[in-house]
Amino acid sequence: MKKRAIALVMAMMMTASLAGCEGKTQPAQEPVATEPTAAPEANNGTPEEEPVVEVAKADDSAVGNLISATTGTVKLTVWASEEDQDLTKGLIDGFKAQYPDVTFDIQLGACSESVTKDNVLADPTAAADVFAFADDQINELVNAGALQEVAAAYTYDVSKENVAGSVAAATVNGKVYAYPMTADNGYFLYYNKSVFSDDDIKSLDKMIEVAGAANTQIGFELANAWYLFGFFSAQGTDLYARLSSDGVTNECNWNEGVGVDIANALIGYVDTGVFVKAADDASAVSNMKDGKYAAIVNGTWSAAAISEALGADYGAAKLPTFTAGGKEYQMSSFAGYKLIGVNPHSEFVGWSMLLAEYLTNEESQVARFEARGLGPANIKAAASEAVKSDPAIAAIAAQAEYATPQRIGGNFWDPAKSLGEIIGNGNPDKTDVKTLLDNAVEGINAPVASN
Amino acid sequence: MMDENKNIAESPAKETSSKGIRVVYENRRSMGKKQKNLIGSIFKNGLLTVLTVIWLIPILWLVVTAFSANPGISYTRFFPERWTLANFKRIFFAPDSVLQYGRWFWNTLVIAIFSCAISTAFILMVSYAFSCTRFPGRQGMIRFSMILGMFPGVLSMIAVYFIMKSIGLTNSHIGMIVVYSAGSGLGYLIVKGFMDTIPVSMREAARLEGANELQIFFKVMMPLCKPIVVYQIISSFLAPWSDFVFARLMLNSGISKDWTVAIGLYNMLDKTLIHNNFSAFCAGGLIISLPISVLFVIMQKYYVESVTSGSTKG
């Protein structure tokens, strides 16, 4: 068990350096906040010599300064996902109790982490002071000036106490812009132990064979660019889809090299009738519960529902390998994190930062794991026996080795989704696969208009 | 075509009862044989039964799912496996921090009542001005307002939002009332059409007796316009219950106790929540539909009468 935890940390370090590298290649994006204690500016240094970003620990008098400078009521709004409401409410009470001399009026709003960006960007000045979001939205939020830089930490060391991958995910252009909250927002394999043995789930080909024999199916959300990425950017393919150096457009080469092989392999899998396109998250999970699917690719948010339904047959593991063009590749995935950000338009930026720190400190992350089973980003919290023995979190840790941090521009989603839909339907028009990929790549790499 | 129109046009005006058209068809049919009639009747009633079933199946699904013990969507069964009242209990008596159905219902009711009153007043005022008074620029205004109504509202939403924000009316129910009712003057077409059918002589008579326009408006026109007023009240009352796009933008603080039913219900079906919420969503949908259905069925008569005159004469 200990080994696994170390592997997890190692893996996250690796992804972090990768992410750091990508962050580095971006030019400074007209920084929205000029801060006295700025982290070193991005340069074109090679990834190896790239140190993990550091957030300066401010001296302790700062909080005292803030308390004495605060006279009236501190009014804050917090956005947390609907499932997180009860937990967050408890944490907010804890926060208030820490500062008995200050009057707080903290409102808790509901906003799913996956759509925070849409709610914030419509009018950043009206958004919550402190909000939770998924790390893929960080670029757009930073570009819109909707995230306060974490220029200093006050109650714990944000950059050292969280796993490196999560800090990298919270970093844009060498500056940390958010507080890591969970380290589990990626995807992995759920399977039914009554159908698959531990060996079966290592290879997708084997799984299809077994599931076919058992007259069940394997559900995969092919028409979802997020999941589809796992196949095309598999380990050892030299294929990539990532944000290019301008920070807005994408670089994708799925139409080169083994891309065609992978697309053909996927169409072949779909043609078996065993590997099927799941309509959406809800339907994948629901079919898994009903036993129609023997395995699905999904994330920790479904763990409770699936383990409850499957009981002793509940299994979770890293993603399998698959065969394309006669070669075997390990599926990749997006490494996802959930972060908490502070709105620079807040009237009480200082208090918002303290609250964000409180919501993401070790105790809160442990509480979040205990209440909801979400994998902590905090190193100490993640090292606890309870966390390590959770099958879903263990699975995501195992997959972390092959995961890529999610740095991709908005033009990726629709074209890749359309590609997945065509593949998921078994390429009904028999379009040339290379053409399909060319079209998708053209859309993914399309310039973003700006006059 | 033209000739026939002429023919119809020459027909004198006639008060018709709601049974008028039936009488005609009955007369026409009475020439046929009794047996033929019977077959026709069975066929028609059968056809109507089939159509009604098609129309009501989704509604039935709504009703039965509202009583389903399975909180998510059932993919395999139409009727729930187990029946329960828990969904209703959940949305009303066990509100979690986000699911505040009672509050939503109350908010929407308040917004609906006020915006209904204001819109109805505005529409009646505009209709009276355009139909019963004469002033220079009237035709121009009528045409202009018609064109104005064609601009896609979805697009102007963001500008409306910032205008409302600059007067501090976002995240407020007063703001929602303003949004739903301020521009309602443009929806005068049907009411004006109805008023156009009321003979000028009635107003002239009142005028000769020394009534001013205000008195004519209230004492002469309003009683005559009863069906269209009822129609207008129903339609403006319904708008806030089903708008979620505007409401979501205007009430963007995320505080769920401020939401309207539409935002709340829409939010319940968020991708990650649909497993837990679908039958509660149905229960919520059913509850708002009940009063509206009753209202509709009772007001049907007015609705038919007013829609007729309004839409035809607009």
Added chain:
Amino acid sequence: MRIERRKKKGSGGEALRGFKNYFTDFGSAVKNGDLGTKASLLVMGAGFLARKQIIKGILVTLVELMYFLAFALYSVPYLSKFGTLGTVKMEQSFDPITMQQTTNDYDNSFLILIHSMISLFLLVVFVMYYIHNMKAVYEVQKNAQAGKHVNSFREDLRDMLGKKFHVTLLTLPSIGVVMMNILPILVLVAIAFTNYDQSHMPPASLFTWVGFENFKALFSSGGMTITFGYAFGKVLSWTLIWAVFATFTNFIGGILLAVLINSKGVKFPKMWRSLFVVAIAVPQFVTLILVRNFFRDDGIVNTLCANAGITDFLKNIGLLGANMNYIPFLTSKGWANVMIILINIWVGVPYQMLIATGVLMNAPLDQVESARIDGASSSQVFWKITIPYILVVQGPALITDFVRNINNFNVIYLLTQDVYTTTDQMLANSNAKEVDLLVTWLFRLTNEYYNYKMASVIGIIVFIICVVFTLVSYSRLMAGGREEDYQI
């Protein structure tokens, strides 16, 4: 009974003449006015004061003062930046020692645009009022000189309930329409000429004027995305197809249903009508979301179809691909397009049925009867008398419905959002789908991609299409004032 359309023809010329008179009247008022009237050029109430209309004079002057005050304090700061839409970018700095954020005095392009538009609008209104006031003052002068009665304030007030009742009635609704419709439209039209998009989003960034660039981008082959022109054509054609089908299927369906319910041999017509009405009493967004889940790929209908063998049957006759084990009701093109129209029938026909019931009640019975005596069959009566009658009386409503369907956001959005995935990669590259209407597309462009400038361009085009269509069809429908024939 009313003779309303008498002056319809030549209204364009009339408008022009009226426009000219508007200014010549003002000119003669200035030229021929006496001292009091001329003083009104400066102090707007002077003319009234000179005629002892004290309260009116004071009120008008107060309005003038208030406007000047508002202009100086509110309009000038914004209008002065209108040319550039702001130059000072937002800068914030956070002091980690005191934990305080300071923000500079930055320009917000969007607020500058909105408030400039409001200011310009107020300016136009004030100028119009100013001209109107001069004429009114001159009118009072003429009356006084001719020895006619000059209204007291009390009489003016009484006029507001008499001769000028329309002013009383229209003031509040007009303010509402200005606020909710006219100003937002002006702002949106202006945005079409700026570069307001995701890389230029206030408050963090500024945007500025770019002239006709966006329109050029739409119509040139390049466009905003590589396939934008293509997507625009596709979406526009589906929008029009949808609007035609949605309008006419509902219209005809409503008539047929009304005739069926009202025909002889149908027992309890009221009950049938009420049953259909129940279907529309459930708010649209509830029923549409419900129906969307009803027809899911793995939903209840698909399960039933699979169990009943319909899925296999469709597969056998080639309507479904060989490896499809469900019917893609709302998820594949063709299927989805047809289903949307069918579902729209389900949603809309009961409404149309109610309307048609009403229309049929007013049908020209004598015609029907005499035709019947002449030996016409029932279907002849229906097609030769009832339908033309309905078409003529319902014509205007059909046009409004058509326009409403072009802008029918709810049905399309609720049925296809998060469900439908396009397989046309050219469309996908422009964030469009085969089932998108122009409005749903532009909603997505603004809501998910923040491409306000292109959304405004599309919005303007939708608007122009609707206006042209309406004006053309109205003038054709109204040619000869045929609808008047029924306005007894």
